[in-house]
Amino acid sequence: MDNQLTLRWEDIHPPLSPSTLRALSGLGFCEATPVQASVIPHFLSNKDIVAEAVTGSGKTLAFLIPILEIISGIIPVEDASNILSLIVTPTRELAYQIDSVLTQCIKEFPNYRSLLVVGGYSTHKDISCLREVRPHILIGTPGKLYDLLQQKDNNLSNSLRSLEVLVLDEADRLLSMGFEESVTSLLKSLPKQRRTGLFSATQTNEVEKLIRVGLRNPIRINVTQLNSSVSTPISLRNYYTLTPANLKLASLIAFLKEHLGAKIILFLATCVGVDYFSRILAEELKDTKVLSIHGKMKDRRFSIFDKFRNLESGILMCTDVMARGIDIPSVDWVVQFDPPSMASFFVHRVGRTARCGQEGRSLLFLLPNEKEYIAFIQYNQKVELESLAINTDVQPMTDRIRELSMKEREVYEKGLRAFVSFIQFYAKHECNLIFRLKELDFGGLAMGYGLLHLPSMPELRNKRVHSTGFLPHHMDYATIRYKDKVREKQRLKRISEGTTKKKEKIRKILDLNPIRKKKLNKKKMSKQISHKFSAEELDELTKEARLLKKFKMGKISKKEFERLVDD
Structure with missing residues (x-):
């Protein structure tokens, strides 16, 4: 089915209730997107659905609208403590986002109750909330739902016995993130007589196995773009730039300075890399709001995510925790400072912009030895990349970063850890025929990171410092102090002990x-x-x-x- 099909909400059959139409009007949606126009009628007709569509196509409303409609006739007569719909999604951010949209929708349904359960909060607290709220719609991450089902003092299994609708959102990532056991256990605890919707941007062998286990003769809906052989939205332009390792960060900063008024999502490979470079960018771009988010932040992630959503311009530095399903308004650029660990994540990353027909652009930074990745992405992911010239007069950032490292031990230590974590990421890369560790410019990379010295690590064991092109800054590194006085006092105590x-x-x-x-x-x-x-x-x-x-x-x-x- 092509991506040109649209439908007025009033023309959907079976017809939507007045409450649902008012909710959609309140959200500002005038007509259904292709995936919504394709999925909703079948879902409302007691069919299991497997929907595959490009990112940013409106899959969230494609399952929320049928849920609202299906349970509208059940709530008045069913036990109020029963969960009638369960939505399972891989990450907290996506769960929060779905909950946010649902909260807006159910304002027109005063009798509906919903609850969100995700990791990072006490399981006992979640159990208390389940008992107190008695939700009709439950949104959760698989790990948290699995934990709740294992609790002996919890009646979640009983509450799910009347389940009418199950939705598995971003199903391919549910499995790729290692949630197969949790999802399988969850499916066993649900009634077989239910409607199931499986939504994803890509289909994998693991997803096919899940379809065979959890769905009954489903209708498959694949929404593609008319007259397009690419897997990203037509309104998205994708660029790349080749930059030497020692100038990569300097080139990034030059690019960001040229787009100071833009809203940019910047992807890096590792959590510590996000921490390190966000500190440097905050120093170099003092007039720009620089936020950072990654999987190890736990409780702070949602507040940062929500803050960036409400910004008109700024930079969000993140790992692939933000690569799937997240809908942030008006993102102008997606910049990939590090290549994704898996080719499929390229499409998911760039899909954070050019959503719902809006225009967007993406930029991929590559080292000269990685240029074969351009053709690989074109062949493997059907994404055309154009060359983008960045200011070639940039100067290395080494001296400025080193000056900051000598003032703050936090920066000095994070730099070393970021370098080590990137090398480890590179060594395990899926495309190891392109990203060859032996061809990596270790010295240039370390100079680009602004390291004072090379860390001790197996990959550098047989390399002499001078042979890598790296020039260390000789000093007594033990004299570098933490900015935090309490932490510095603890460090000195540890040294003494x-x-x-x-x-x-x-x-x-x-x-x-x-x-x-x-x-x-x-x-x-x-x-x-x-x-x-x-x-x-x-x-x-x-x-x-x-x-x-x-x-x-x-x-x-x-x-x-x-x-x-x-x-």
Whole structure:
């Protein structure tokens, strides 16, 4: 079915109730989108639905409207404590978004009650809310719903016995995020005589298995765009730019400065990368609102998400936790500073803009050795990418970031962790024939990150610092202080305690090691303990401690022990 089909709400058959029409009018929707016009009539006719449509096509109302209509004739006669509709969605943000739309809709249905249950809140509190609210419509994430079903003092299973409508939103991601066990367990606890809607932007083998298990002879609806072979909206233009590793951040900042009045979502690969670069961008773009969100933020995520939704312009830095199903008004640009870990996530990321017919643009940053990814995305995801020239006169950010790192230990430590996490992300990338770790410019990347020195990590074990193109900034890194005085005090205390423990460990090694006792007299031993050991001496002592442990465990003989210690 093509993406040109639209329908007036009044023309949908079976006809919608006056309350539903008033709710839609209040939301400002004049007519149904193609996916809504295709799905709603079948859903209202007691059919199971499998709907696949491009992101931003209006899938949320495609299942909320049938839910409102189906339960409208049940609420007056059914037990008020029964859950009549269950909506399962993979992330909190998407659950909040669905709940927000539903809250607006049910203003026209004063007898309807809904409840949202997501991770990050006490399970006992959720149980109390279920008992108190007794919702007709329950929205939840699979992990939280699974936890609630496992509680012995909870009657959720009984409340679901009269379920009329089940909706699995973003079904492909429900499974890709590891929720298969939770979803399967949930399906077993639901009545078989129900209507089920499965909605997603893409279909996978795992989704097909779920369809066979959870749906009965469903109607499949695939809404595509007329005369289009691409998988993104026609109103979306996708760009790429090739940038050396040491200039990648500088090029990003130059781009952002050219679009100061725009509303931009900026995707990075890792949580710590979001934390690190959001601090740098906040320093470089002081007149721009820079927000950050990722999966490890837990309770703060929704407040940040809601804040960005209400901004006219600004930057939201995030991981792929924001890549699916999230509807943020008037996003001008989606920028991918790091490539997505999976090719399918490219389409989901860029789908945060150009929603519901509006225009939008996206930009993908690639390193020169990653240029094959352009053709791969065109072939694999059917997305055409155009080259976009960015100011080539940009200067490396290294010195400015290093200056900030030397002032704030938080920045210094996050930079190292962000670099390590990106290398680990790169090493595990799905497209490892394109993103080859051995071809990555480690030195240029570290310079671009503004690191003072390279971290210790296996990927750099056999590389000399100078051979990577990296120039370290030599200083005593232990002197870098936390901006937070309490945290700095705790750090100094740990250093002091660690030094004491280290001295005690060295003294114990010397006392237990008979060979060392022969080599050093008591005076020299006392002097050795009191002075600051070099790295070489510490390595030697650690080696002897390991050998002594092997000797005591009988893994080596006394003769071997003495020979190895003397070497």
